[in-house]
Amino acid sequence: MTDQSQSASSSSDYMLHELKVHQIELELQNEELRRTQLQLEASRARYFDLYDLAPVGYFTLSETGIIQEANGTAANLLGVLPGALVDKPLNRFVAFEDQDAYYRHRKQLVANGVAEACELRMKRSDGEPCWVLFDATTTKDASGALMCRAVLSDITARKRAEETLRASEKRHRTLFEQSHDALMTLSPPDWRLTSANATAVAMFGARDEASFISQPSGAYSPERQPDGGTSAEKATAMIEVALRDGSRFGEWTYRRLSGEVFPATVLLTRVELDGQPLLQVTVRDETEVKRLQALLSQADRVASMGMLAAGVAHEINNPLTYVLYNIDTLAKGLPKLVAPIERCLDTLRTELGAEAFAKVFGEDAKALDPAMLTEMGDHARAALSGAERIRHIAKAIGTFSRVEKNERARVDLNYAIECATTMISNDIKFRARLIVDLGVVPAVWASEGKLSQVFLNLLINAAQAIEEGHVQENLIQIRTWVEGDDVLAEIKDTGKGISKENLGRVFDPFFTTKPIGVGSGLGLPICRNIVTEFGGDIQVESQVGKGTRVVIRFPIQRGVSGAPKTLASPTVSSARGRVLVVDDEPAIRAVMVRVLRSDHEVVTAASGAVAKTILEKDQAFDVIVCDLMMPDMTGMDLHRWLAAEHPALAARVVFMTGGAFTPKASEYLAKVGNKRLEKPYGPDKLTQLVSELVAVARSGVS
Numbered sequence: 001m002t003d004q005s006q007s008a009s010s011s012s013d014y015m016l017h018e019l020k021v022h023q024i025e026l027e028l029q030n031e032e033l034r035r036t037q038l039q040l041e042a043s044r045a046r047y048f049d050l051y052d053l054a055p056v057g058y059f060t061l062s063e064t065g066i067i068q069e070a071n072g073t074a075a076n077l078l079g080v081l082p083g084a085l086v087d088k089p090l091n092r093f094v095a096f097e098d099q100d101a102y103y104r105h106r107k108q109l110v111a112n113g114v115a116e117a118c119e120l121r122m123k124r125s126d127g128e129p130c131w132v133l134f135d136a137t138t139t140k141d142a143s144g145a146l147m148c149r150a151v152l153s154d155i156t157a158r159k160r161a162e163e164t165l166r167a168s169e170k171r172h173r174t175l176f177e178q179s180h181d182a183l184m185t186l187s188p189p190d191w192r193l194t195s196a197n198a199t200a201v202a203m204f205g206a207r208d209e210a211s212f213i214s215q216p217s218g219a220y221s222p223e224r225q226p227d228g229g230t231s232a233e234k235a236t237a238m239i240e241v242a243l244r245d246g247s248r249f250g251e252w253t254y255r256r257l258s259g260e261v262f263p264a265t266v267l268l269t270r271v272e273l274d275g276q277p278l279l280q281v282t283v284r285d286e287t288e289v290k291r292l293q294a295l296l297s298q299a300d301r302v303a304s305m306g307m308l309a310a311g312v313a314h315e316i317n318n319p320l321t322y323v324l325y326n327i328d329t330l331a332k333g334l335p336k337l338v339a340p341i342e343r344c345l346d347t348l349r350t351e352l353g354a355e356a357f358a359k360v361f362g363e364d365a366k367a368l369d370p371a372m373l374t375e376m377g378d379h380a381r382a383a384l385s386g387a388e389r390i391r392h393i394a395k396a397i398g399t400f401s402r403v404e405k406n407e408r409a410r411v412d413l414n415y416a417i418e419c420a421t422t423m424i425s426n427d428i429k430f431r432a433r434l435i436v437d438l439g440v441v442p443a444v445w446a447s448e449g450k451l452s453q454v455f456l457n458l459l460i461n462a463a464q465a466i467e468e469g470h471v472q473e474n475l476i477q478i479r480t481w482v483e484g485d486d487v488l489a490e491i492k493d494t495g496k497g498i499s500k501e502n503l504g505r506v507f508d509p510f511f512t513t514k515p516i517g518v519g520s521g522l523g524l525p526i527c528r529n530i531v532t533e534f535g536g537d538i539q540v541e542s543q544v545g546k547g548t549r550v551v552i553r554f555p556i557q558r559g560v561s562g563a564p565k566t567l568a569s570p571t572v573s574s575a576r577g578r579v580l581v582v583d584d585e586p587a588i589r590a591v592m593v594r595v596l597r598s599d600h601e602v603v604t605a606a607s608g609a610v611a612k613t614i615l616e617k618d619q620a621f622d623v624i625v626c627d628l629m630m631p632d633m634t635g636m637d638l639h640r641w642l643a644a645e646h647p648a649l650a651a652r653v654v655f656m657t658g659g660a661f662t663p664k665a666s667e668y669l670a671k672v673g674n675k676r677l678e679k680p681y682g683p684d685k686l687t688q689l690v691s692e693l694v695a696v697a698r699s700g701v702s
Contacts, residue, residue: 054071054073055073056073056151056152056153056154057070057071057073057074057075057076057077057132057151057152057153057154058070058071058073058074058149058150058151058152059074059085059090059148059149059150059151059152060147060148060149060150061090061136061147061148061149061150062145062147062148063110063145063146063147063148064089065089065090065091065106065148066087066088066089066090067085067086067087067088067089067090068086068087068147069086070082070085070086074152077122077124077130077132077152077154078093078122078123078124078125078130079124079125079126079128080125090102090150091103093122093123094120094121094122094123095120095121095122095123097121098119098120098121101118101119101120102118102120102134104118105118105134105136109136109137109138109148110138110146113137113138114137114138115136117133117134117135118133118134119131119132119133119134119155119159120132120134122152129156130154130156131154131155131156131158131159132152132153132154132155132156133152133153133155134150134151134152135150135151135153136148136149136150136151137149178197178198179197179199180199181199181282181283181284182196182197182199182200182203182204182281182282182283182284182285183196183197183199183200183280183281183282183283184196184197184200184213184280184281184283185278185279185280185281186217186239186278186279186281187276187278187279188276188277188278191217191239191279192213192216192217193212193213193215193216193217194213194278195209195213196209196212196213197209200212200283203256203283203285204220204254204256204257205256205257205258206257215257217235218231218232218235219255219257220254220255220256220257221235221252221253221254221255222253222255222261225252225253226253238250238266238268239268239279241268242268242269242270242279243270243277243279246269246270247267247268247269247270248267248268249265249266249267249268250265250266251263251264251265251266251286252264252265252266252283254283262285262286262287263285263286263287263290264283264284264285264286265283265284265286266281266282266283266284267281267282268280268281269281269282319585319587320679320680321585321588321591321679321680321681322585322587322588322590322591323680324384324680324682325591325594325595325682325683326591327380327383327384328384328682328683329683330376330377330380330383331377331380331381331383331384334373334374334376334377334380335373335374335377337373338370338373338374338377339370341368341370341373342370345368345370409445409446409447409448410443410444410445411443411444411445411446411447411448411451412443413441413443413444413451413480413487413489413554414438414441414480415448416448416451416452416454416455417436417438417455417478417480417489418436418438419452419455419456420452420455420456420459421434421436421455421459421478423452423456424456424459424460424463427460427463428459428462428463428476429471430468430469430471431463431466431467431468431469431470431471431474431476432462432463432466432471432474432475432476432493432494433471433472433474433475433476434476434477434478435475435476435477435478436477436478436479437477437478437479437480438478438479438480439479439480439481439482440482441480441481441482441487442482442487442556444487444534444536444554444555444556445534445535446534446554447530447534450530450533450534451530451534453526453530454527454530454531454552455478455489455491457524457526457527458491458527458550459476459478459491461524461548462476462491462492462493462495462548463476463493464495465493465495465496465497465547465548466493466494466495466496473494474493474494474495475492475493475494476491476492476493476494477490477491477492477493478490478491478492482556483553485555485556486553486554486555486556487553487554487555487556488551488552488553488554489551489552489554490549490550490551490552491549491550492547492548492549492550493547493548494546494547495547495548496544496545496547497542497543497544497545497546497547497548498540498542498544498548499544503540503542506524506540507524507525507528507540524540531552531554534554535554535555536552536553536554536555537552537553538550538551538552538553539551539553575691575694575695575698575699576599576600576601576694577600577601577622577623577690577694577697577698578600578601578603578620578621578622578623579596579600579601579602579603579621579622579623579624579625579690579694580603580604580605580611580614580615580621580623580624580625580626581593581596581602581603581604581605581625582604582605582607582608582610582611582624582625582626582627582630582635582638583604583606583625583626583627583630583656584606584607584627584630584631585627586606588627588679589604589606592604592625592686595683595686595687596686596687596690599687599690599691600622600690600694603621607630607631607632607633608626608630608632608633608634608635608637608638609632609633611624611626611638612633612638612641615642615646615649619646619649621649621652622652622693622694622697622698623652623654623690623693623694623697624642624649624652624653624654625654625656625677625690626638626639626653626654626655626656627655627656627657627658628655628656628657628658628665628669629657629658629665634665635653635655635656636664636665636668638653639653639655639672639674643672650672651674652693652697653674654674654675654676654677654689654690654693655669655674655675655676655677656676656677656678656679657676657677657678657679658678658679675689675693677689
């Protein structure tokens with residue numbers, strides 16, 4: 001091979017080698033390009049994944065607000081597919097209420113290239129509310145056109161929480177403002193008032209909340225509490241306990257801005273606000289509660305006194321029944337012996353002679369002196385007068401014992417006054433002369449016991465207004481009269497009187513001008529309540545140093561009948577009958593036998609059980625006079641049995657009462673309507689009643 005040929009061959013090999021090398025380099029470059037392209041595609045995929053799955057929504061908007069692009073989060077936020085958003089104006093998805101806010105934001109954005117983020121309500125396809133925080137910036141596309149990049153952050157949960165919080169705050173504020181208790185807050189370090197509801201403002205007499213909390217909390221308490229401790233020290237102690245234990249409850253005496261003090265209960269509750277302890281104060285005005293408690297206490301005392309009075313009256317009336325009978329018998333019988341004994345003595349002196357007469361009778365002759373019998377008769381009549389007075393007092397006590405009863409009837413106002421004067425006369429006689437001027441007045445529709453209490457209270461007030469020891473210089477007058485369609489009663493005294501500033505408060509519960517321990521301040525309020533309960537009116541006039549005048553006015557109730565049932569007039573006026581007397585007091589049974597045996601056949605029973613045994617075998621009685629209250633078997637128990645077994649006999653029962661009525665007994669007597677005989681009764685009343693009832697039974701009148 002020539003040199004030229006070798007050279008050409010070498011050049012060709014070299015070119016082939018270079019070509020292969022270049023080919024390899026191209027392949028390497030292509031491989032690198034493919035790898036780069038794959039990486040770029042992977043990167044783009046990751047970008048779009050991140051874009052679509054971003055926690056916020058992204059929009060690309062044209063200058064006019066048309067959606068050009070949206071990520072998946074934005075689409076999900078509005079409840080649609082991303083393709084459903086493209087080429088749609090964004091304001092289509094903004095709630096009507098926030099269109100103005102969106103318009104202002106876009107206007108500011110286009111003008112300045114930047115705008116403050118705003119909160120918008122968006123319309124989801126499913127109708128659910130959706131809140132977003134809308135933020136955007138402007139840029140230009142490749143053609144130089146203005147475009148907007150927007151970010152939507154879902155703040156629905158936060159807005160719902162805020163709405164819930166606002167609703168809760170509104171509810172709490174409503175409860176705070178509308179609470180019937182006074183609510184306040186105290187803030188450290190000096191525990192000053194920082195808020196108060198309307199009840200607190202009204203309770204303490206402030207103008208408004210601002211003026212109320214402008215006062216130091218100590219301004220609403222008196223210097224000392226009822227136990228003698230200072231309000232400042234006790235308040236500090238309560239606050240310390242509330243901070244330590246979380247709450248503190250107790251009683252407290254507050255003071256209104258007017259100066260009036262009032263009882264209350266107070267609850268201090270510790271609350272935390274932004275890590276700082278506050279005290280919520282709940283105050284309840286207990287003035288009305290205390291007033292009602294006092295009234296109930298007074299009512300309990302009156303009821304207890306009534307029960308005691310009823311018991312005393314009952315215990316007095318039982319023995320007084322036979323005492324009155326025996327004294328009455330002596331008072332009537334002794335004078336009848338004077339003439340016969342005088343005739344006997346004259347005959348004996350004549351027949352025996354003066355010497356023999358003196359020898360037979362000796363000193364005993366003085367006992368037979370008619371003058372001695374006359375004197376003994378005078379003693380019996382004096383004792384009878386005293387016993388009658390005791391009966392009158394016992395009857396007044398019995399009337400007073402019916403204070404707690406609410407039944408109404410025709411009441412003699414004069415009798416109610418007489419009962420009251422009987423009860424109070426001993427207190428009055430050391431202070432003033434009592435003048436009673438009771439006119440002829442019609443009955444009023446009321447409760448006898450309650451009216452007696454009214455006049456007793458008024459007479460007590462009149463007596464307590466006069467110092468002891470100047471009886472002739474002082475006067476208490478009570479009178480009744482008729483004026484038009486009203487019955488009036490007046491109680492007037494010459495006591496110390498009441499000042500003008502206090503006269504307007506005399507009917508306020510607990511208000512009294514009497515010294516501590518003398519008056520409760522409830523007498524006149526109770527009187528007014530009773531009087532108004534029965535349709536009446538009470539007025540008080542007074543002058544200091546001259547005395548007080550109280551006038552009570554009751555309407556005349558025309559056509560109201562409260563009279564007890566009357567028996568039909570019997571056709572037989574002197575029939576002899578059979579009478580069963582039932583009483584556990586032997587002396588009363590003996591008296592009744594002595595009174596009735598001359599006109600009727602009388603059978604006695606010492607108890608309800610014995611009477612039942614008798615009546616089981618013998619029902620031939622015209623009248624059964626039975627004590628109401630007896631041990632073991634009462635008169636009511638016996639009557640119930642008769643009503644079930646022998647109804648005709650049950651109608652013939654007359655209940656004897658000594659003044660003690662339990663509520664059940666009172667109710668039972670009102671229900672059955674049987675006749676009633678109140679102890680102590682005189683022989684004439686007993687005889688007349690039994691004779692009338694026997695005549696009715698024998699004549700067949702029911």
